Amino acid sequence: MSDVDMPPHGSDELRAIVERDEAELVFERFDLSDAWRLGTMIREAAVDRGLPLVIGIVANGQRLFHAALPGTTPENDRWLERKTNVVLHFHRSSLGVGERFRARGQDFAEARLDPATHAAHGGVLPITVRGAGVVGAVGVSGLPQLEDHAFVASIVRTYLAAPRG
DSSP states (O other), rough: OOOOOOOOOTTTTHHHHHHHHHHHHHEOOOOOHHHHHHHHHHHHHHHHHHHEEEEEEHHHHHEHHHHETOOOHHHHHHHHHHHHHHHHHHSOOOHHHHHHHHHOOOOOGGOOOOTTTTOOOSEEEEEEEETTEEEEEEESSSOHHHHHHHHHHHHHHHHHHHHOO
């Protein structure tokens, strides 16, 4: 599904897409080389499409990849960090966390996490390694949140489908 076809917030269809992404986007392994290759792939796709994105990958408490493209500002970095913190806290995509609260009729403020450091808006996915669980996060900030999520999920899906040696 392309980003322009994303169903609206709070819909069963959107929750199904997010849950499918979280279940399917699982790595067999994830190391420094994977972070570089995936980050570069995301950056190249964003450049090719002329997207104003900040891109980040963290794992095991360390920033492994970061890039800011034309059209972004420091505010995009702050959004990326806040969304990443949500993923690392809940071990779900940032959009998935927001949708879970919406499905319950709750506001994310009920999570009692500082909104200055946590945002349940789409664009960051967990880096889940089969057999190890969530080890980090990969994401972007710069587009509307549904588009951020759709973009990063599509690139991670492409990355996982590609043969690696």
